[in-house]
Amino acid sequence: MRHIRYERRFQRSDDPTEALRLWLEAEARRCGARALSVSTPQGIPIAQFGPADPCALAIAASLASRGARLAAGAELPNVDGCAVELDDGLEVIVGACGTFVPPNAEQHVRRILS
Numbered sequence: 001m002r003h004i005r006y007e008r009r010f011q012r013s014d015d016p017t018e019a020l021r022l023w024l025e026a027e028a029r030r031c032g033a034r035a036l037s038v039s040t041p042q043g044i045p046i047a048q049f050g051p052a053d054p055c056a057l058a059i060a061a062s063l064a065s066r067g068a069r070l071a072a073g074a075e076l077p078n079v080d081g082c083a084v085e086l087d088d089g090l091e092v093i094v095g096a097c098g099t100f101v102p103p104n105a106e107q108h109v110r111r112i113l114s
Helices: 016-031 054-065 069-075 105-113
Strands: 033-039 043-051 077-087 091-097
Touching: 016 033, 016 043, 016 077, 016 091, 016 105, 033 054, 043 054, 054 069, 054 077, 054 091, 069 077
Parallel strands: none
Antiparallel strands: 033 043, 033 091, 077 091
16 A cells, blocks of 8 residues: 655745744644734744734734733834743744634644754
C-alpha cells in the first residue's frame, strides 16, 4: 500500500521570524483578521502580517492579553491579545486586529518558536 503525505503548508522557513510571518499571513487569511502579530509582553513587535501599525498592535495586544481592554482599544480599536508561555519560560503575545486571536495560535507559536 502506498502512503501519500499531505503537506498543509505551502511555504516554509527555517528562520523562526519568517516562519511566524508566514503562519500569521496564512492564519489572517483563514480567520479574516485585519492584522495578526507576535510580540513581546513589553509591546515590541517580533512578526506581523497586515496593515496595522506594528507597534500599536503589539502594545494593544499586550494590554488586551492582561484584561485591559479599554486601554487596548484606546491604543488600537478592535484588538484581542493572548499570552503564550514558551518552553523556556519566556512569554510572547499573539495579537489580532479585527477579530479574536485564533484558538490554535498558542499551539502554532510554540511549535514555530521551539
